[in-house]
Each structure stands twice: as structure tokens, then as C-alpha cells.
Amino acid sequence: MEEVEETRALLAGGAGGAGTAGTAGRPRALPALYDPSHLAHRLVVLLLMCLLGFGSYFCYDTPAALQTQVKRDMQVNTTKFMLLYAWYSWPNVVLCFLGGFLIDRVFGIRWGTIIFSCFVCIGQVIFALGAIVNAFWLMEFGRFVFGIGGESLAVAQNTYAVSWFKGKELNLVFGLQLSMARIGSTVNMNVMGWLYSKIEASLGSAGHTTLGFTLMVGGITCILSLICALALAYLDHRAERILHKEQGKTGEVIKLTDIKDFSLPLWLIFIICVCYYVAVFPFIGLGKVFFIEKFGFSPQKASAVNSVVYIISAPMSPIFGLLVDKTGKNIIWVLCAVATTLMSHMMLAFTMWTPWIAMCLLGLSYSLLACALWPMVAFVVPEHQLGTAYGFMQSIQNLGLAIISIIAGMILDTWGYLFLEVFFVACVYLSLLSVVLLYLVNRVRDGNLNYSARKREEMKLSHTE
Amino acid sequence: MTLPCLPPTESAATCMCGCGEPHWGWGPHAPSSLLLLSLLCTAPLGLLGGETRQVSLEVISGWPGLPQSLLHIRAVGPNSTLHYVWSSLGPPAVVLVATDTPHSVLNVNWSRLLSPKPDGGLRVLPEDSVQFSSALIFTRLLEFDGTNMLDVAAEPLGKPYPPYSLAEFSWNNITDSLDPASLSATFQGHPVNDPSGAFANGSLAFKVQAFSSSGRPAQPPRLLHTADACQLEVALVGASPRGNHSLFGLEVVTVGQRPDCPSRREQHSIDDEYAPAVFQVDQLLWGPLPSGFLQWRPVAFSQKQRSRESALPCQASPLRPSLEYSLPQSPIVQAFFRSQSNFCSFNLTFGAPTGPGYWDQHYLSWSMLLGMGSLPVDALSPLILGIVAVALGAPGLLLLGGGLVLLLRHKQHSEYQSIN
Numbered sequence: 001m002e003e004v005e006e007t008r009a010l011l012a013g014g015a016g017g018a019g020t021a022g023t024a025g026r027p028r029a030l031p032a033l034y035d036p037s038h039l040a041h042r043l044v045v046l047l048l049m050c051l052l053g054f055g056s057y058f059c060y061d062t063p064a065a066l067q068t069q070v071k072r073d074m075q076v077n078t079t080k081f082m083l084l085y086a087w088y089s090w091p092n093v094v095l096c097f098l099g100g101f102l103i104d105r106v107f108g109i110r111w112g113t114i115i116f117s118c119f120v121c122i123g124q125v126i127f128a129l130g131a132i133v134n135a136f137w138l139m140e141f142g143r144f145v146f147g148i149g150g151e152s153l154a155v156a157q158n159t160y161a162v163s164w165f166k167g168k169e170l171n172l173v174f175g176l177q178l179s180m181a182r183i184g185s186t187v188n189m190n191v192m193g194w195l196y197s198k199i200e201a202s203l204g205s206a207g208h209t210t211l212g213f214t215l216m217v218g219g220i221t222c223i224l225s226l227i228c229a230l231a232l233a234y235l236d237h238r239a240e241r242i243l244h245k246e247q248g249k250t251g252e253v254i255k256l257t258d259i260k261d262f263s264l265p266l267w268l269i270f271i272i273c274v275c276y277y278v279a280v281f282p283f284i285g286l287g288k289v290f291f292i293e294k295f296g297f298s299p300q301k302a303s304a305v306n307s308v309v310y311i312i313s314a315p316m317s318p319i320f321g322l323l324v325d326k327t328g329k330n331i332i333w334v335l336c337a338v339a340t341t342l343m344s345h346m347m348l349a350f351t352m353w354t355p356w357i358a359m360c361l362l363g364l365s366y367s368l369l370a371c372a373l374w375p376m377v378a379f380v381v382p383e384h385q386l387g388t389a390y391g392f393m394q395s396i397q398n399l400g401l402a403i404i405s406i407i408a409g410m411i412l413d414t415w416g417y418l419f420l421e422v423f424f425v426a427c428v429y430l431s432l433l434s435v436v437l438l439y440l441v442n443r444v445r446d447g448n449l450n451y452s453a454r455k456r457e458e459m460k461l462s463h464t465e
Numbered sequence: 466m467t468l469p470c471l472p473p474t475e476s477a478a479t480c481m482c483g484c485g486e487p488h489w490g491w492g493p494h495a496p497s498s499l500l501l502l503s504l505l506c507t508a509p510l511g512l513l514g515g516e517t518r519q520v521s522l523e524v525i526s527g528w529p530g531l532p533q534s535l536l537h538i539r540a541v542g543p544n545s546t547l548h549y550v551w552s553s554l555g556p557p558a559v560v561l562v563a564t565d566t567p568h569s570v571l572n573v574n575w576s577r578l579l580s581p582k583p584d585g586g587l588r589v590l591p592e593d594s595v596q597f598s599s600a601l602i603f604t605r606l607l608e609f610d611g612t613n614m615l616d617v618a619a620e621p622l623g624k625p626y627p628p629y630s631l632a633e634f635s636w637n638n639i640t641d642s643l644d645p646a647s648l649s650a651t652f653q654g655h656p657v658n659d660p661s662g663a664f665a666n667g668s669l670a671f672k673v674q675a676f677s678s679s680g681r682p683a684q685p686p687r688l689l690h691t692a693d694a695c696q697l698e699v700a701l702v703g704a705s706p707r708g709n710h711s712l713f714g715l716e717v718v719t720v721g722q723r724p725d726c727p728s729r730r731e732q733h734s735i736d737d738e739y740a741p742a743v744f745q746v747d748q749l750l751w752g753p754l755p756s757g758f759l760q761w762r763p764v765a766f767s768q769k770q771r772s773r774e775s776a777l778p779c780q781a782s783p784l785r786p787s788l789e790y791s792l793p794q795s796p797i798v799q800a801f802f803r804s805q806s807n808f809c810s811f812n813l814t815f816g817a818p819t820g821p822g823y824w825d826q827h828y829l830s831w832s833m834l835l836g837m838g839s840l841p842v843d844a845l846s847p848l849i850l851g852i853v854a855v856a857l858g859a860p861g862l863l864l865l866g867g868g869l870v871l872l873l874r875h876k877q878h879s880e881y882q883s884i885n
Contacts (some may be wrong), residue, residue: 071774072819072820072821075774076774077772077773077774078773206819289742293737293742293743293744294735294737294744342856349735350735350853351735352733352735412741412742412773413741413772413773414741415738415741416736416737416738416739416740416741416742416743417737417741417742417744418735418736418737418738418845418849419738419848419849422849422852422853423852425852425853425856426852426855426856429855429856429859433859433863436863436864436867439867440867440870440871443871443874444874
């Protein structure tokens with residue numbers, strides 16, 4: 001769910017083939033709100049774009065928010081519970097390569113967005129139905145369908161942003177979309193448990209039916225997103241008519257044969273990425289019960305501390321983005337982020353210190369890593385391979401998440417949280433090792449990964465001269 | 466290696482004379498910076514196994530024809546003997562006695578023990594070798610209606626049903642269940658009067674197991690034990706509950722010679738490797754360590770297959786002093802302690818109104834460790850320590866190596882420049 005956003009800035013800047021929003025041929029002056037070229041109208045579009053992703057981000061983490069309830073009502077162990085996350089990731093191992101192609105060549109951005117939104121809605125409804133009829137396999141299938149829509153919808157969201165805001169307020173728009181995604185996750189984490197207890201009170205008992213209805217109500221956010229998709233399609237079509245604006249394109253070109261040309265630093269970046277993210281997202285998926293059991297937190301407090309990573313990430317991502325842009329030295333920043341995450345996981349594993357400290361650190365380092373790691377790909381890959389490199393990075397990240405989710409569930413059931421945390425520590429440690437290796441390789445090869453921002457400017461100038 | 470890191474498996478008898486050994490646990494009160502250090506220090510020694518004891522189980526029968534019998538566990542160390550005397554005369558009870566000689570023996574006077582005034586019917590000889598003694602009595606099986614949660618503050622577990630008095634249970638012949646190989650025996654019982662037929666297909670069992678060396682059982686909650694302790698596993702199987710969501714509990718009475726009640730401690734730990742998602746060990750200590758102790762994890766299980774899905778929370782109420790006459794009489798306790806003892810009681814309750822429960826499979830099991838001497842000290846498993854050691858050590862080595870490489874390279878580089 002997360003990785004798509006990180007690429008958007010680059011894809012937008014590099015390969016985004018958005019149509020130019022020309023102003024020629026405007027028939028007559030429209031009121032600001034109805035005028036596609038006017039800021040007020042674009043703000044309405046921006047609002048719709050932000051809400052477009054809200055549903056899928058809200059529903060992505062419903063299993064984490066309702067972990068105790070899902071496991072109890074469906075009578076599944078943690079291994080099976082984590083399959084709900086694995087099934088989300090499986091389709092995206094392939095779809096990361098296909099999403100852009102489907103939007104550009106097959107559906108077009110408008111229909112693509114509507115179709116992916118439908119997948120998200122239907123997926124969530126199947127997920128909820130599975131709970132109502134007490135069939136866990138149906139819930140898994142629901143998450144699979146949801147996964148087909150979710151990640152591609154994020155790509156579509158980016159494409160819309162580029163198409164409407166390129167050359168204007170694009171970075172701000174990306175920032176706002178990212179914050180909205182985080183808000184969706186946070187609201188979900190803190191609301192679903194409460195919603196469950198309300199529905200439990202009105203139905204009179206807890207059970208799989210209660211769980212199903214709760215998930216169904218959560219699915220309303222997906223319907224909201226679908227409505228946004230329809231509205232956006234209409235407005236985009238209208239803008240095309242009025243401004244003769246082309247449909248947005250992702251401009252991604254995926255050539256799988258490029259993979260054999262990937263350099264060693266790029267592979268190291270992939271390893272850093274996979275090893276890092278598998279120690280963050282599956283942990284958040286399992287975090288709530290950990291905070292309840294180990295630190296004696298109430299369910300509400302556990303949800304709050306579990307969502308703090310997302311809360312911190314919302315405001316910090318743009319700030320860290322600016323910081324990394326201004327200073328350069330990406331490898332050093334990545335090193336800091338990974339080392340901080342390692343520290344945070346070790347704190348969670350080996351101390352009884354309040355998890356607020358560790359989770360805040362995790363939130364900060366996670367935001368920093370996203371800002372420093374993803375842009376590095378652009379430094380080591382020629383521009384025409386950028387789409388393939390990002391697609392591949394997301395694909396193996398999803399593969400890693402799917403596999404590690406299952407393994408994490410199994411470890412937890414058999415050996416408990418301490419072992420799980422030690423396992424995550426080992427993953428982050430591998431990531432750290434790769435960062436150090438990357439630093440050395442870059443140093444030995446005199447690579448450009450760790451240039452300061454000023455040096456980058458100088459290099460750019462000397463190239464243009 | 467400093468002395469406090471040594472595994473405290475020294476027997477109760479010798480420890481009684483020694484100075485109070487510092488308790489080495491880790492938790493909120495343990496300084497966290499010292500944590501890894503102390504772990505690394507205790508772990509390898511913990512693996513050595515510590516002291517072993519010559520353990521024997523013996524059934525002491527009364528007169529021929531009488532069903533009553535005692536189970537005597539005698540654990541002999543180099544300079545001490547621990548006696549555990551289990552009995553189902555009256556409510557199930559155990560008398561714990563630690564002596565400072567390897568030659569102490571149990572003396573049972575059956576005619577006195579079975580009389581209305583059993584004082585002196587049970588003795589450990591020589592009497593001046595006794596360093597510590599205490600007892601536990603399991604008096605009642607409690608049942609609550611978990612569905613009726615009107616007043617959570619007053620009755621957190623729901624409305625109580627009339628309890629089953631374990632003094633009015635009939636117990637099997639302990640000889641049949643004695644297993645010398647595993648050093649275990651089981652008391653199995655059901656109410657003598659069971660008008661509702663709740664126990665028609667059910668029973669309450671107390672399985673006692675002794676150990677000749679330290680180790681860890683294969684089944685959760687996998688508490689570490691030493692040769693100084695034995696394990697009690699309580700299992701309620703097949704009894705019909707009186708409500709759809711019945712929660713069960715156990716009333717336990719402690720007996721001691723000190724005027725105050727044993728103190729209860731909740732020890733938090735970072736380690737849940739042996740009992741996933743359980744980060745706490747509850748302890749009951751009769752006095753300053755080393756003395757008698759009870760130790761259990763606050764978890765019970767609702768299925769034979771003990772896993773996280775069948776885990777129930779287990780709550781213990783605070784201890785409160787009780788008057789002897791208000792409790793069911795246990796002849797062996799009276800026989801050993803005469804009237805110089807002090808009674809305290811507490812309730813253990815298993816499960817919560819939601820989640821897994823007894824109603825799933827009409828099964829409930831819970832286990833604890835009771836012993837004398839010092840508490841077993843748990844340590845992180847070698848696998849975890851290994852991973853942590855690698856994760857901590859290798860980046861350091863790598864940074865060092867990397868630094869050297871860069872340094873050398875830098876040198877070469879500068880030489881090259883100087884030629885230019």
C-alpha cells in the first residue's frame with residue numbers, strides 16, 4: 001500500500017506523460033468553481049483525489065485494528081490471520097508491472113480508476129460477507145480482490161494528480177494525498193474497535209456476524225471512494241471537453257529484460273527496501289495485541305500507539321523530503337533511518353520501556369527512509385529503465401511482505417513475540433548490512449549516491465555545459 | 466563471573482542459613498541497561514542444569530481396606546531433603562517441608578491422623594532439622610455466570626453459582642495413577658453428592674509431578690523448574706457447566722507459620738518464547754527468599770492442544786487472612802502444624818466472558834510450580850541470544866572492516882595523486 005506513493009514524485013518528474021492543460025478554446029468564462037482551469041475547481045478535484053484513496057487505505061489495515069476480534073470470532077490462529085495480509089500482497093507481485101500498462105493502454109485513467117475502485121469495494125464486501133457467513137476462505141478471497149484494486153488505485157491516484165497539477169502544485173498535492181492516506185490508516189486503527197463494540201452492543205453479542213457487519217460498515221468508506229472515482233471521471237471528461245486536455249497517462253514503460261542490466265547498487269537498494277519494509281508492515285499488522293499483552297495497554301491505547309507510525313509519517317514525510325532534497329547524502333540518511341529502526345525494534349524486544357518511544361522512533365525513521373531510499377533508484381538507473389526498476393522494487397517488496405507476513409504469524413504462534421521481534425531485528429539488521437555495503441560499493445566505484453545537494457547541482461551544471 | 470549470576474539451585478536448607486540472595490529477574494524494576502549483560506551472564510549457566518536430587522514417589526497407605534493414602538515425594542540433595550506430602554483426606558492439600566539433612570524421614574501415625582484431633586499425626590523427623598514448612602489447601606471449585614455482566618465493578622466475572630466444596634469430593638486411589646518413570650501421580654475426583662449430574666461424565670484432576678533435575682516441560686506454559694520444585698496441573702474435564710458461559714475458579718488456602726500472608730508478586734518479563742504472548746509470571750512467596758514459593762503463568766487452556774488459540778487469562782485475587790474454622794478441615798495440615806499456623810486464602814479464576822472458554826470443549830487446565838528454596842531463574846534461549854549477538858556484533862565488525870578498507874584505499878588514492 002505504501003510503496004506506490006514513494007515513487008510518484010519520480011515518475012511524475014521523470015516519466016509522467018501527462019497531457020498539457022491548455023487554455024485555448026475556452027468557449028466562455030465560467031464561474032470559478034466550474035472552471036477547470038481555475039484554482040477553486042482544482043481544489044475540488046484535489047479533495048476528490050484525496051478521498052479517492054481514503055477508502056482503500058482505511059480498509060487495508062482493518063485486520064490489524066480488529067486482530068483480537070478476527071481471531072476470536074473466526075477462530076483462526078495468527079498464522080491464518082496474517083494470510084489476510086499475504087493475500088493482499090500476492091496479486092501485487094504481478095500487478096506492480098501491469099498497473100501502469102492497464103491504465104495507459106487498456107482502460108484509460110478514468111475507467112481504470114473506476115474499475116480499481118470497484119475491485120476495492122467488492123473486495124471489502126466479500127471480506128465482510130466471509131465474516132458474516134463464517135467462511136474464512138471467503139475473507140481471504142475478499143482480501144485478494146481488494147489487493148487487486150488497492151495498489152493499482154494508488155497508481156491511478158498518482159496519474160490523476162500529475163494530469164491535473166503538473167507544473168503547478170504537484171509536490172503539495174502528493175504531500176496532501178500521502179497525509180490523507182495516513183489519516184485513513186490512523187482513523188481506521190482508532191475507530192474500528194469502537195465500531196465493533198457499538199455493533200456488538202446493538203446486536204447483543206459478539207461473533208462472526210458482528211465482525212461482518214463492522215467490516216461492512218467499514219466498507220462504506222470504499223463506496224465513498226468509488227463515488228469520488230465517478231465524480232473525478234466526470235470532471236476529467238468535462239475538463240477534456242472544455243480545455244481539450246488529454247487523458248492522464250502513467251507513462252510507465254516496463255521492460256522485464258531490463259532486469260538483467262540492473263547494477264549491484266540497485267540490487268542492494270532492493271534488499272534494503274524488502275528487509276526494511278517486512279519489519280515494519282507485518283509488525284504493525286500484529287502490533288495491537290503485542291502492546292496489550294506485553295505492556296498491559298487497553299485496546300484503545302494499543303490502537304493509538306500502533307497508529308502512531310502513520311500519524312508521525314503524515315506531517316514528517318514532507319519535512320524529511322525537503323531535508324533530503326536540501327542536503328543530499330542519501331545513503332547517510334538511509335543509514336540513520338535503518339539504524340534508528342533497529343534501535344526501535346530492539347527497544348520493543350528487550351526492554352519494558354513504554355512503546356511510545358519506540359513507535360515514535362519507528363514513525364520518524366520510516367518517514368525518513370521513504371524520503372531518502374526511493375529517490376536513490378533514479379540515481380543508479382537510466383531514465384528509460386526507471387519504470388521497470390520501480391515496478392520490480394514494488395513487486396519484490398510485495399513478495400517479501402506476503403511471505404514474511406505468513407512467517408511472522410507462524411513465529412508468533414510457536415515462539416511468541418520476543419522471537420518475532422528478534423526476527424524483525426534480524427531483518428532490519430540485514431537491511432543495515434546492505435546499507436553499509438551500498439556505502440562501500442558506492443565509495444569504491446565513486447558513485448553518485450552519496451553526493452551532497454550542492455555537488456549534485458555542480459554535476460548537473462557540468463553536464464549541461 | 467560474579468556470584469549473583471550463579472543459578473540459585475542451592476537447596477532450601479542451606480540457603481536458609483545463608484544471606485538473602487539477590488533476586489535476578491528482569492522487568493520494569495530491573496535496570497534495563499544491565500539487562501542484556503545480566504542475560505548473557507545468566508544464560509549459559511542456566512543451561513548447565515544446576516543441582517539434581519534423588520527423587521522418590523511413595524504412596525503411604527493407611528490400614529489395609531481403607532481407601533485413604535498419602536503421596537510422599539522425597540527429594541534428597543547432598544545436604545538437604547525436601548518433603549512434599551499430598552493428600553486427598555478432606556480437601557486436596559500438600560504439606561511442604563524442607564530439612565537441612567539428607568536423612569530426614571516422614572513419620573505418619575494413621576490412627577491419630579484419621580482421628581477427630583489429628584495433631585501430631587504427621588511429622589518429619591528429626592524435628593529440629595526442619596528449616597521451613599508450609600502447606601496449600603485447595604478448598605473449593607468456583608463457578609460464575611459469565612453471561613450476566615450487569616455489575617462489572619462488583620462482580621467482574623459475573624454472578625457466582627454455589628461453589629463445589631472439594632472436601633466433599635471422592636478421590637481415586639492414587640496408587641493406580643502413580644508413574645515412577647515420569648515421577649507423577651494424579652488425584653482424580655468428583656462430588657460425592659451430585660444431584661444435578663454435572664460430574665456424571667466429568668472429573669477434576671490434580672496431577673502432581675516431581676523433577677530430579679531442572680528443565681522445562683514440553684507443554685505450555687513451560688515454566689522452568691528445578692529439582693527443588695514440583696508441578697501441579699489442575700484439569701477440569703467433561704463436567705457440565707451450570708450456564709452457557711460459565712467461568713471456573715479455584716479457591717486456594719495457604720498455610721504458614723508467619724503471622725502475615727504470603728506476598729504475591731507479578732513479575733513482568735520480556736521473554737514469551739515458552740508461552741507465546743504471556744509476559745508475566747505470578748509468584749507467591751512465603752517469606753524473604755529463599756523460602757517456599759508458588760509460581761505460575763497467568764494463563765490457562767481450554768483445549769488439550771495447548772496453543773495460543775486456547776489460552777485463557779488467569780486472574781488471582783489478593784490474599785486475605787482467613788479463620789481456620791471457616792475453612793474445610795484438612796487432616797494432614799492439622800496433623801503437621803497442630804494449631805500454630807496461619808491461614809490465608811485467594812481465588813484463581815480462569816477465562817474471560819469473551820474469548821475461548823471452558824464452554825468450547827468442556828476442558829480447562831492450568832498448572833503451577835510449587836517449591837522451596839530459590840526461585841528458578843529463567844533465561845533467554847541460546848537461539849535468541851545467538852541472533853542478538855550476531856546482530857549486535859557483526860555491524861561493528863563490518864564497520865571496522867569497511868573503515869580499514871576505506872583507509873587503505875584513501876592512502877593509495879592520495880599516493881596516486883601525489884605522483885600526478
